[in-house]
Amino acid sequence: xxxxxxxALILDVDGVVWLEGTLIEENIQVIRRAYDxxxxxxxxxxNATRSRRVYSLLLxxxxxxxxxxxxxxxxxxxxxxxxxxxxxxxxxxxxGEEGLVEELVLAGHTPLSTTEWRHADTVVVGxxxxxxxxxxxxxxxxxxxxxxxFLITNRDPAYPVTGGTIPGAGAxxxxxxxxxxxxxxxxxxxxxxxxxxxxxxxxxRPRNPVMVGDRVEIDMDMARKAGIPGLLVLTGVTKxxxxxxxGFIVAHSLSDAVERGLLRFCPTPSS
Ligand SMILES: [Mg+2]
Numbered sequence: 273x274x275x276x277x278x279x280a281l282i283l284d285v286d287g288v289v290w291l292e293g294t295l296i297e298e299n300i301q302v303i304r305r306a307y308d309x310x311x312x313x314x315x316x317x318x319n320a321t322r323s324r325r326v327y328s329l330l331l332x333x334x335x336x337x338x339x340x341x342x343x344x345x346x347x348x349x350x351x352x353x354x355x356x357x358x359x360x361x362x363x364x365x366x367x368g369e370e371g372l373v374e375e376l377v378l379a380g381h382t383p384l385s386t387t388e389w390r391h392a393d394t395v396v397v398g399x400x401x402x403x404x405x406x407x408x409x410x411x412x413x414x415x416x417x418x419x420x421x422f423l424i425t426n427r428d429p430a431y432p433v434t435g436g437t438i439p440g441a442g443a444x445x446x447x448x449x450x451x452x453x454x455x456x457x458x459x460x461x462x463x464x465x466x467x468x469x470x471x472x473x474x475x476x477r478p479r480n481p482v483m484v485g486d487r488v489e490i491d492m493d494m495a496r497k498a499g500i501p502g503l504l505v506l507t508g509v510t511k512x513x514x515x516x517x518x519g520f521i522v523a524h525s526l527s528d529a530v531e532r533g534l535l536r537f538c539p540t541p542s543s
Contacts, residue, residue: 275532275533275534275535275536276480276482276501276503276521276534276535276536277480277536277537277538278311278478278480278481278482278501278535278536278537278538279311279312279478279479279480279481279537279538279539279540280311280312280313280314280472280475280476280478280480280481280482281303281306281311281312281313281314281481281482281484282314282316282468282471282472282475282481282482282483282484282500283303283313283314283315283316283484283485284315284316284317284483284484284485284486284487284490284491284508285315285316285317285319285327285331286317286319286431286432286486286508287432287485287486287487287505287507287508287509287510288484288485288486288505288507288508288526289303289315289331289334289335290334291432291507291508292432292433292434295334296507296508296525298507298524298525298526298527298528299484299505299507299525299526299527300334300335300336301526301527302525302526302527302529302530302535303335303526304335304336304337305537306537307335307337308337309537309539310539311537311539312474312475312476312478313339313343313475314343314344314345314471314472314474314475315327315331315339315343315344315345316345316346316462316467316468316471316483317344317345317346317347318346318347318425318426318428318441318461318462318467318490319346319347319371319399320346320347320348320351320368320369320371320372320375320398320399320425320426320441320461321348321368321369321370321371321372321398321399321401322346322348322369322370322371323346323348323349323370323371323374323375323378324341324344324345324346324348324349324375325341325374326371327339327341327344327346328340328341328343328344331343331344342474343474345467345470345471345474346371346375347398347425347426347441347460347461347462347467348368348371348372348374348375348376348398348425349375349379349470350425350460350461350466350467350470351372351375351376351396351398351423351424351425351460351461352372352375352376352378352379352381353375353379353470354423354458354460354466355376355379355381355394355396355423356379356380356381359393359394359421361379361380361381361382362381362382362393362394362421363381363382363384363391363392363393363394364376364381364382364383364384364392364393364394364395364396365383365384365386365388365389365392365394365395365396365410365411365414365420366383366384366395366396366398367395367396367397367398367400367403367407367408367411367444367448368396368397368398368399368400368425369398369399369400369401369402372396372398372425376396381394386406386407386409386410387410389410389411389413389414389418390413390414390417390418392414392418392420393418393420393421394420394421394423395411395414395415395420395421395422395423395448396423396424396425397411397422397423397424397425397441397444397445397448397456398424398425398426398441398444399425399440399441399444400444403444408444408447408448408451411448412448412451412452415448415452415454416452416454421457421458422448422452422454422455422456422457422458423456423457423458423460424441424445424456424458424459424460424461425441425459425460425461426440426441426442426459426460426461426462427441427442427445427456427459427461428440428441428442428461428490429442429443430442430443432508432509441461462490462491462494463489463490463491463493463494463497464494465494465497465498468483468494468495468498468500469498478540479540480501480538480540481500481501482500482501482502482503482535483495483498483500483501483502483503484502484503484505484526485502485503485504485505485508486504486505486506486507486508486509486510487508487509487510488504488510488514488520491504492504492519492520495519495520496518496519496520501519501520501521502519502520502521503520503521503522503523503526503529503534503535504517504520504521504522504523505522505523505524505525505526505529506522506523506524506525507524507525521534523535
């Protein structure tokens with residue numbers, strides 16, 4: 273198998289850097305090496321419950337190097353930034369957690385309380401572990417009676433925890449799509465390409481990036497759609513190499529990929 277010669281790493285977080293809070297050393301070693309060799313490293317996650325600020329702290333601690341806010345792209349930032357660039361500062365009714373609200377405020381949007389749903393021009397939906405019927409009703413009303421724009425952070429149906437899975441943002445999106453009879457207008461998360469484009473922008477528009485992730489239908493499908501090489505690591509959700517590996521390669525971990533010559537660092541001379 274032909275290996276990848278890469279000048280940037282775009283890295284999924286859950287299942288690549290850590291799994292349920294446990295660090296995945298066989299990946300982190302290589303991430304650290306990339307960092308030390310000046311290879312741009314950008315972290316790309318669908319998790320919108322934390323802000324990039326919080327991620328940069330957690331990732332700096334995990335990697336043992338300073339990971340800046342600019343090296344983190346999550347679906348909360350992607351949603352907030354997409355909304356700012358395409359529709360301008362908005363009045364948003366948020367179904368989501370603190371991290372999503374923080375990114376929306378940073379991008380210049382105004383979060384509304386549930387009683388203010390009449391003033392919402394956009395409903396932003398992400399994972400909300402404090403979801404209530406009241407909050408969903410406010411979002412439903414803004415979507416059906418105000419025809420608010422329906423923006424979502426991702427459609428992940430569930431995510432892994434010890435012993436199984438728990439409902440993801442996609443389950444909450446489905447609730448509102450069912451109740452309103454509307455489809456979400458824009459998905460700011462993986463596997464859509466908008467969020468990947470933000471990560472590539474952050475990485476300095478590399479010529480030979482690689483997308484590293486643990487999920488075929490999210491990380492690898494996105495990379496394939498974008499025409500970017502993918503590297504599926506078996507350190508997260510996916511435990512066995514899939515039968516169809518069109519457009520990506522599979523390794524047990526980043527260390528395994530490096531040891532087998534599937535991944536090399538080829539920095540582009542700085543311009
Ligand atoms: Mg993952």
